Amino acid sequence: SYETQKVSLSLDQAWVGADYLAEVGYIRRKGFYQVNSSAGYKFFPNSKKIANHGPAIEIDMFYNPGFSLTDREIEFSYSLEWLSRSKLSIQLEEGYIKLQQPFDPTNTGGDSLTAGSEFYWEEIALIYNSDIRKSFNYVVSTRYGGFFNGTRLSLVGELNYRIQPYGSLALMASYHKISLPEPYNSAELVLIGPRLDITFSDKLFLTTFAQYNNQIDNFNVNIRFQWRFAPVSDFYIVYTENTYPGDFKTKNRGLVAKFSYWFN
Known part of the structure; x- marks a missing residue:
């Protein structure tokens, strides 16, 4: 990796053998080769409100042991950070996957997409982070686009409140609407999680x-x-x-x- 105030570059590689045994930790699957690369550039304008802004790209690819492509994600993003340390990002993503086994995208017990099927889709996402230095801070994001052979709408939020030096309160919530054609199951998935830390x-x-x-x-x-x-x-x-x-x-x-x- 290489990083300066304005430029960031990275290249990561990983190989997991078909017989690898993860005694500690978790891996997605066995028998793959992964290449992840990213690049970004930041502009620092002479502004009383904006700290920096700039584009970035990240490419994540997975290959099987025969070096055939099985997964690919390409993400283009542009971020704007204010002097208040709040940040707004827009992301455009292109995805590809070749299923290695039958898969139900909603995990609701419906019909599964067949192994060997290939899917391409695009998504757009908007993410806002407030100033994490403040006692009350939050993150909100929305995402919409393709999802396997259907579409997905996602809304995610997280609220955090620090009561120094006694602890903190947090609330995370997410909503995903997955729409798939017949005979596959569509679903509306809700996850809500409050948390309390006391010192x-x-x-x-x-x-x-x-x-x-x-x-x-x-x-x-x-x-x-x-x-x-x-x-x-x-x-x-x-x-x-x-x-x-x-x-x-x-x-x-x-x-x-x-x-x-x-x-x-």
């Missing part, structure tokens, strides 16, 4: 978040207590429960304690 001291912390997901008909609550009793050493107690949204009948629940200690 009792420099050693005691409590994190609580909930999530409603209509795609899997689930409401989740996760509560984590953390005690940092020594440098890089923690004791955790985590409670989690999944319920049905309608009657809040429990699907499953769990209570976990974890101890970690740093030997120095």
